Amino acid sequence: xxxxxxxxxxxxxxxxxxxxxxxxxxxxxxxxxxxxxxxxxxxxxxxxxxxxxxxxxxxxxxxxxxxxxxxxxxxxxxxxxxxxxxxxxxxxxxxxxxxxxxxxxxxxxxxxxxxxxxxxxxxxxxxxxxxxxxxxxxxxxxxxxxxxxxxxxxxxxxxxxxxxxxxxxxxxxxxxxxxxxxxxxxxxxxxxxxxxxxxxxxxxxxxxxxxxxxxxxxxxxxxxxxxxxxxxxxxxxxxxxxxxxxxxxxxxxxxxxxxxxxxxxxxxxxxxxxxxxxxxxxxxxxxxxxxxxxxxxxxxxxxxxxxxxxxxxxxxxxxxxxxxxxxxxxxxxxxxxxxxxxxxxxxxxxxxxxxxxxxxxxxxxxxxxxxxxxxxxxxxxxxxxxxxxxxxxxxxxxxxxxxxxxxxxxxxxxxxxxxxxxxxxxxxxxxxxxxxxxxxxxxxxxxxxxxxxxxxxxxxxxxxxxxxxxxxxxxxxxxxxxxxxxxxxxxxxxxxxxxxxxxxxxxxxxxx
Numbered sequence: 001x002x003x004x005x006x007x008x009x010x011x012x013x014x015x016x017x018x019x020x021x022x023x024x025x026x027x028x029x030x031x032x033x034x035x036x037x038x039x040x041x042x043x044x045x046x047x048x049x050x051x052x053x054x055x056x057x058x059x060x061x062x063x064x065x066x067x068x069x070x071x072x073x074x075x076x077x078x079x080x081x082x083x084x085x086x087x088x089x090x091x092x093x094x095x096x097x098x099x100x101x102x103x104x105x106x107x108x109x110x111x112x113x114x115x116x117x118x119x120x121x122x123x124x125x126x127x128x129x130x131x132x133x134x135x136x137x138x139x140x141x142x143x144x145x146x147x148x149x150x151x152x153x154x155x156x157x158x159x160x161x162x163x164x165x166x167x168x169x170x171x172x173x174x175x176x177x178x179x180x181x182x183x184x185x186x187x188x189x190x191x192x193x194x195x196x197x198x199x200x201x202x203x204x205x206x207x208x209x210x211x212x213x214x215x216x217x218x219x220x221x222x223x224x225x226x227x228x229x230x231x232x233x234x235x236x237x238x239x240x241x242x243x244x245x246x247x248x249x250x251x252x253x254x255x256x257x258x259x260x261x262x263x264x265x266x267x268x269x270x271x272x273x274x275x276x277x278x279x280x281x282x283x284x285x286x287x288x289x290x291x292x293x294x295x296x297x298x299x300x301x302x303x304x305x306x307x308x309x310x311x312x313x314x315x316x317x318x319x320x321x322x323x324x325x326x327x328x329x330x331x332x333x334x335x336x337x338x339x340x341x342x343x344x345x346x347x348x349x350x351x352x353x354x355x356x357x358x359x360x361x362x363x364x365x366x367x368x369x370x371x372x373x374x375x376x377x378x379x380x381x382x383x384x385x386x387x388x389x390x391x392x393x394x395x396x397x398x399x400x401x402x403x404x405x406x407x408x409x410x411x412x413x414x415x416x417x418x419x420x421x422x423x424x425x426x427x428x429x430x431x432x433x434x435x436x437x438x439x440x441x442x443x444x445x446x447x448x449x450x451x452x453x454x455x456x457x458x459x460x461x462x463x464x465x466x467x468x469x470x471x472x473x474x475x476x477x478x479x480x481x482x483x484x485x486x487x488x489x490x491x492x493x494x495x496x497x498x499x500x501x502x503x504x505x506x507x508x509x510x511x512x
Contacts, residue, residue, distance in 0.1 A: 027052045027132050029125070035139040037226060038115035040171060040201070046138050048125035050106035060128040061098070061108045065121060074123065075110060084504060097326060101318070101466075115142055117171060117200030143226040144201060146170040149233045151220050160211040165220035167231055168203045174222050176206040181217035188214075210237065325466040328450040328459065331383040332503035335486050338376040370397050370422070373490050373497045378403065378483040384451045387463050388488050389499040390423070390444060396489035396498065397422035399431065400451050400458050400474075403483040418487075419472045421447065421460040430460075430470045437469050444469075446501060451484060463501075 030049040038044030046063070058079040065072040075088045075096040088096055097111040108127060112119065120142045126135040146169040154162030165176065173194050178186045188208045195203045204222055221232040390396050399420030420431040428437035428444070447469075448461035456476055460469045476482065488497045 027127075027129070027134065029127060029134050029136045031136045032138055035141050038112070038119065038140055038142050039227070040115050040117060040142055040144040042115060043111060043113045044115050044140070046110045046112060046123055046125070046140065048108045048110070048127075048136060048138065050108055050127055052106055055104050055106060056129055058130065059103065059108075062126045062128070063096075063110050064124045064126065065119075066124065067121060077108075094330070097323070099319070099322075101322065112140075117142055141226060142171065143224060144169055144171040145224050145227055145229045146174070146201075146204065146222065146231060149204075149220050149222050149231045151218065151233050151235050154207070157209045160209045161237065163208055163210055163218060163220075165206045165222075165233065166204065167222050168201075170202045170204060170222070170224060171200065172224075172226060173202050174204060174224050176204060177221050177223070178206070178208055179219040179221060180215040182215075183219075186215070186218070321468060322466050324468065325448075325461055325463075328383075328385050328448065328461065329503055331385045331450065333377065333384045333386060334502070335375050335377055335386040335488075335500050337373045337488065337497045337500075370395075371490060372397060372487045374401065375486040375488070378485050379451060379453065380483055381453050383454060385448060385503065386486060387446050387448045387501040387503055389446050389501050390489070391491075391498065392445070394489075394492055395422070395424050398447060398488045398498075399449065399460075399486075400484050401487050403485055417475075419458045419474060420487075421470060428469065430472055432472045449486065451486070453484070 028051040030051055032047050036044060036046060048061075048063075056079070059077075060079055061077045063074045063076070065074050072089050072091065074092050075086065075098070077098050078085050078087075086098065088094075092112075095113045097113075099107050099109060099111070102109075108125065110123075110125070120140060123138045123140060124135050125138060127133070146167045149165055149167040152164045152166065154164055156162070165178075176190070176192050178188065178190055180186050186208070188210065190206060190208045192204070192206045195205070197203060206220065210216075210218060216237045217234065218237070219232055219234045221230055223230045388398055390398070397420050399418060402417040418431065421437075422429055422431070423444075430437075444462050444464075446463040448463040450459040450461070452459065453474070456474045458472045458474060460472075461467060462469055488500065490497050
């Protein structure tokens with residue numbers, strides 16, 4: 001009976017093992033070579049690279065921070081949730097981002113903003129598919145270089161001078177060394193008192209006594225081994241600082257030192273003069289040969305690295321554009337059109353006159369009027385962002401208008417101060433300077449608008465691809481209070497506005 005059971009089960013086990021091998025062979029997470037170092041107060045990338053032939057859109061990624069007492073779900077991307085795919089722990093709210101445009105290349109790394117001392121530790125990157133799971137641990141070390149060190153005189157201590165070296169804002173606890181004029185460690189006894197502040201950083205205070213007739217050049221060097229950086233201050237003392245020092249003895253020693261140095265220099269020059277003459281030609285020839293070799297090596301290295309440098313610059317520029325877009329979206333506000341459908345007519349260069357029945361198209365340099373609908377929200381300060389879904393086949397204009405004085409008859413606002421982006425005859429224009437948008441950016445389905453009254457400018461984005469289309473400066477008037485209103489195009493032949501798309505705001509993290 002046992003042999004019959006084995007003959008039945010063995011084929012099933014073999015098939016199961018082959019399936020497991022096929023699944024695990026298609027996907028693999030590449031672990032980082034070394035721990036990641038983050039500078040306190042700046043951003044850092046926690047790397048997690050997935051190696052796979054194809055990346056499923058239903059991919060799920062979870063980053064977990066493990067402490068001694070708990071596990072924190074830092075940030076999660078759920079490809080199955082199309083409404084709110086990203087969620088964060090409240091302790092990391094607004095500090096994490098995924099590189100969504102790099103998912104198809106297997107880049108599921110996490111960007112962590114404003115690194116803190118408490119962020120130090122181990123992070124687990126877990127990747128889920130429907131029938132596959134793997135994880136990798138990324139260790140994050142944090143560090144900070146303090147401010148410039150300073151040496152202070154504490155007065156006389158016996159026959160010597162008391163010195164104190166101070167600096168603030170270090171992490172981890174740094175190394176403090178006192179050096180002489182040759183860069184060697186001094187033999188005097190040194191005391192070090194490092195104080196840990198409430199933010200977790202270290203303030204350094206180190207002291208020593210400088211004795212008379214010792215090396216008068218003193219350096220205090222504070223070293224951060226993790227970042228391989230240092231702060232150093234250097235002072236030079238004279239014997240007159242010491243209580244028992246004699247000015248006549250100082251002058252004698254200086255003169256004696258100068259005489260010895262001059263005699264030694266003359267002797268060395270007479271001895272080495274003949275040898276220099278003999279070696280001059282050989283050295284010149286050797287240097288010319290090395291020069292040619294280095295020149296060829298540099299040319300070869302430049303050709304090899306040229307492509308890699310260009311690609312890195314391109315990726316860096318793309319990351320900066322996405323970070324700028326995320327910053328703009330963080331100022332999202334709801335926008336609604338006035339219930340009375342107030343209509344504002346703007347003169348827009350290159351637009352078609354919707355009230356004209358002429359069969360010929362207007363020249364791009366001509367000016368005509370287009371109707372828009374003004375939002376009932378008004379802003380006087382700060383940053384405000386909203387998104388509008390635009391039609392691909394209809395000309396439109398949207399942007400910001402400044403309300404000045406009383407409203408005109410018929411519910412119209414003054415039209416002389418506005419900043420807009422509009423589509424006309426298949427091209428995009430800005431209202432300032434007759435700027436045309438590049439052709440590769442013309443296929444816009446959602447336009448994002450950022451009203452930045454802090455920097456006096458309006459930015460227009462292609463919200464789907466997170467591209468900055470154009471930036472228009474705002475000329476602020478001298479009135480005490482100015483009100484800025486958004487306006488959007490209306491659908492052709494109706495008083496219905498184009499769809500104002502609500503911007504998704506991140507919500508607290510939910511466990512998978």
